[in-house]
Amino acid sequence: MENKKKSTIKDIAAVLGLTPSAVSKALNNHPRISEKTKIAVKEAAIQLDYQPNYLSSALRKGKSNLVGVIIPRVNSHFFSSVVENIEKVLNLNGYNIIMTQSNELYVKECQEIDTLLKIQVDGIIASMANETTNLEYYQKIKSKTELVLFDRGEEELNVDYVGIDDYKSSHLVVDHLVSQNCNRIAHIAGFKHIRIYKERIRGYKDALEKWNLESKENWIIESNLRLEDGRRIMQQLLDSSERPDAVYVAGDIAALGALQVLLENNIKVPEEIALIGFSDEPFTSLTQPSISTVNQHSDQIGKLTAEAFLERMKNPKKKTINRIILEPELIIRQSSNRDLK
Amino acid sequence: MENKKKSTIKDIAAVLGLTPSAVSKALNNHPRISEKTKIAVKEAAIQLDYQPNYLSSALRKGKSNLVGVIIPRVNSHFFSSVVENIEKVLNLNGYNIIMTQSNELYVKECQEIDTLLKIQVDGIIASMANETTNLEYYQKIKSKTELVLFDRGEEELNVDYVGIDDYKSSHLVVDHLVSQNCNRIAHIAGFKHIRIYKERIRGYKDALEKWNLESKENWIIESNLRLEDGRRIMQQLLDSSERPDAVYVAGDIAALGALQVLLENNIKVPEEIALIGFSDEPFTSLTQPSISTVNQHSDQIGKLTAEAFLERMKNPKKKTINRIILEPELIIRQSSNRDLK
DNA sequence: TATATTTGTTCAATCGATTGAACAAAAATA
DNA sequence: TATTTTTGTTCAATCGATTGAACAAATATA
Numbered sequence: 001m002e003n004k005k006k007s008t009i010k011d012i013a014a015v016l017g018l019t020p021s022a023v024s025k026a027l028n029n030h031p032r033i034s035e036k037t038k039i040a041v042k043e044a045a046i047q048l049d050y051q052p053n054y055l056s057s058a059l060r061k062g063k064s065n066l067v068g069v070i071i072p073r074v075n076s077h078f079f080s081s082v083v084e085n086i087e088k089v090l091n092l093n094g095y096n097i098i099m100t101q102s103n104e105l106y107v108k109e110c111q112e113i114d115t116l117l118k119i120q121v122d123g124i125i126a127s128m129a130n131e132t133t134n135l136e137y138y139q140k141i142k143s144k145t146e147l148v149l150f151d152r153g154e155e156e157l158n159v160d161y162v163g164i165d166d167y168k169s170s171h172l173v174v175d176h177l178v179s180q181n182c183n184r185i186a187h188i189a190g191f192k193h194i195r196i197y198k199e200r201i202r203g204y205k206d207a208l209e210k211w212n213l214e215s216k217e218n219w220i221i222e223s224n225l226r227l228e229d230g231r232r233i234m235q236q237l238l239d240s241s242e243r244p245d246a247v248y249v250a251g252d253i254a255a256l257g258a259l260q261v262l263l264e265n266n267i268k269v270p271e272e273i274a275l276i277g278f279s280d281e282p283f284t285s286l287t288q289p290s291i292s293t294v295n296q297h298s299d300q301i302g303k304l305t306a307e308a309f310l311e312r313m314k315n316p317k318k319k320t321i322n323r324i325i326l327e328p329e330l331i332i333r334q335s336s337n338r339d340l341k
Numbered sequence: 342m343e344n345k346k347k348s349t350i351k352d353i354a355a356v357l358g359l360t361p362s363a364v365s366k367a368l369n370n371h372p373r374i375s376e377k378t379k380i381a382v383k384e385a386a387i388q389l390d391y392q393p394n395y396l397s398s399a400l401r402k403g404k405s406n407l408v409g410v411i412i413p414r415v416n417s418h419f420f421s422s423v424v425e426n427i428e429k430v431l432n433l434n435g436y437n438i439i440m441t442q443s444n445e446l447y448v449k450e451c452q453e454i455d456t457l458l459k460i461q462v463d464g465i466i467a468s469m470a471n472e473t474t475n476l477e478y479y480q481k482i483k484s485k486t487e488l489v490l491f492d493r494g495e496e497e498l499n500v501d502y503v504g505i506d507d508y509k510s511s512h513l514v515v516d517h518l519v520s521q522n523c524n525r526i527a528h529i530a531g532f533k534h535i536r537i538y539k540e541r542i543r544g545y546k547d548a549l550e551k552w553n554l555e556s557k558e559n560w561i562i563e564s565n566l567r568l569e570d571g572r573r574i575m576q577q578l579l580d581s582s583e584r585p586d587a588v589y590v591a592g593d594i595a596a597l598g599a600l601q602v603l604l605e606n607n608i609k610v611p612e613e614i615a616l617i618g619f620s621d622e623p624f625t626s627l628t629q630p631s632i633s634t635v636n637q638h639s640d641q642i643g644k645l646t647a648e649a650f651l652e653r654m655k656n657p658k659k660k661t662i663n664r665i666i667l668e669p670e671l672i673i674r675q676s677s678n679r680d681l682k
Numbered sequence: 683t684a685t686a687t688t689t690g691t692t693c694a695a696t697c698g699a700t701t702g703a704a705c706a707a708a709a710a711t712a
Numbered sequence: 713t714a715t716t717t718t719t720g721t722t723c724a725a726t727c728g729a730t731t732g733a734a735c736a737a738a739t740a741t742a
Contacts, residue, residue: 054459055400056698059727074415096456098439115437118395397728400697
């Protein structure tokens with residue numbers, strides 16, 4: 001670091017023969033300060049390369065203008081896109097975000113929460129880790145600051161939430177598969193204790209019922225939805241006595257694993273087994289065959305989450321909870337489109 | 342937010358009939374405070390659920406214990422792994438990190454730098470965006486706080502740096518390709534204005550020369566190394582009058598694009614054209630054929646970068662610059678291994 | 683016993699910006 | 713001209729924690 005001490009309002013005051021408070025008010029456009037001094041102060045500020053001391057103003061105002069964002073993984077298009085859009089909106093409103101990742105680990109998530117609370121963020125926007133079942137730390141957030149959840153959230157926390165209609169997503173998927181003449185549809189699911197995965201499972205079952213299709217319990221396999229989970233479970237399905245003719249995977253990465261196993265076993269996709277993933281990760285359009293998937297509108301989720309947060313900040317005492325549920329969109333690609341062939 | 346006002350040292354002092362300063366000293370283990378009061382204070386602190394006000398102590402101490410980390414993209418295994426390891430080491434030393442991404446855009450990078458400086462981080466750890474050629478903002482960082490670079494850094498900034506030996510990486514790649522009887526080796530390169538890519542190009546040329554191979558200027562194609570760049574350039578190479586028999590791509594994502602084009606054109610990899618990428622992104626082991634690549638030891642880079650930073654914090658006036666260069670490791674997979682077949 | 687040293691705590695200033703109250707000068711109104 | 717209103721600025725307290733100096737009490741030393 002080269003030595004260059006930052007200038008303060010004191011320095012500006014000294015240069016202009018004013019008091020620090022006059023300078024502070026001028027910079028904040030206080031109505032009682034004359035235009036003339038305001039201009040003079042602002043010019044001097046530029047001259048002296050003045051940067052307001054964030055710490056002191058945050059301390060005085062009791063407001064940091066920082067928002068913590070906790071996501072499970074940064075290394076996913078969905079989450080990084082949501083964060084990008086949250087950031088865009090919040091930046092325009094004078095907030096800066098601190099992005100942290102839980103790596104899907106409960107312990108890490110708790111650590112991150114403690115850190116953010118320590119830093120005194122003005123609020124936290126989060127999507128919960130797969131592992132998280134104990135909501136104690138989220139209650140802690142609620143007791144100290146504002147909380148808005150997206151995608152992975154629990155209703156019992158009773159906070160603003162933005163996500164898609166997971167139940168309906170499954171209907172879209174199953175309806176499409178049925179239209180492709182599939183009638184033995186398996187579901188590689190996420191853990192039931194997480195609301196979104198529970199909803200997808202519920203939608204899957206109801207949709208099967210709607211079409212009078214059998215809903216076999218051992219065709220719903222819960223997992224962490226990592227690549228290796230997709231591989232393992234797909235292999236398991238192939239080895240089973242009755243093979244499905246379609247597999248609906250609750251996550252794209254696991255779907256990729258499943259596809260690898262299918263191809264390795266020389267199974268024709270979608271002719272023998274159709275495959276559908278979830279999230280519209282970019283790679284789904286790059287595989288051979290490309291993978292059908294459900295678009296979760298990450299950009300919209302990010303934007304709406306940020307707006308819900310801003311709304312909450314304006315009105316912290318508001319009792320009503322805002323739950324925004326977006327319409328999912330099924331993206332049909334080669335892995336489930338038998339008409340193409 | 343439920344209403345629960347945080348307790349301060351004042352509250353603790355009131356409970357115990359002490360002054361705030363005594364409490365502060367007790368909490369900070371000041372030698373002049375008796376063991377008895379220290380214990381009493383610490384107990385009361387727990388009782389009152391006291392959390393030190395980060396803002397005020399940072400203001401007073403002139404130290405935030407926050408470190409800004411700027412990376413080009415969060416959505417890459419290399420960078421997210423580096424950050425993860427930086428975080429691990431810094432957390433153990435009482436620092437918290439604020440991770441931001443430039444999205445490879447110069448303008449965004451400048452914004453992020455301004456934000457971090459505003460928040461008064463104690464230092465910044467960065468890897469530069471592809472677009473960045475103007476070092477003005479990095480000079481600004483240097484003038485205000487500590488700066489440590491990793492992977493993408495420029496020597497003229499004259500700051501601590503951790504990276505791999507890019508020049509040598511190219512030698513490893515070329516030597517291996519030559520051992521596979523390739524002798525028309527093209528290079529899909531990054532932009533020459535970035536040091537690491539310049540070094541890879543230099544290494545590539547020197548290695549070719551070492552083996553008495555022709556180094557054709559139009560077999561070195563600079564790009565942004567995105568997926569579409571890899572696709573476009575690979576197609577270009579296929580359409581050219583003289584096809585290469587090996588392609589060395591300076592980034593894995595572009596290598597994936599190149600591989601897609603090769604497969605779409607029914608070219609046998611590695612028999613007709615061998616392919617090698619760079620960074621050991623996880624997907625390189627998942628493609629068919631799997632892609633050979635160069636391991637940059639992201640975990641080591643993260644750890645060493647954090648340690649260099651801590652060293653610098655301990656000794657801000659130190660004049661000597663620490664440059665740590667790690668050995669690259671070539672990972673040979675199917676896309677370049679003709680012996681396997 | 684008188685003096686020096688150690689120990690435990692309080693005092694008061696400080697970090698930098700903000701803000702309501704106070705005050706003086708200028709302008710408007712009676 | 714006297715009084716009220718408006719305008720522009722300063723004063724002083726504040727946010728919460730930290731820290732060197734000051735002070736008093738307890739203990740050690742001469």
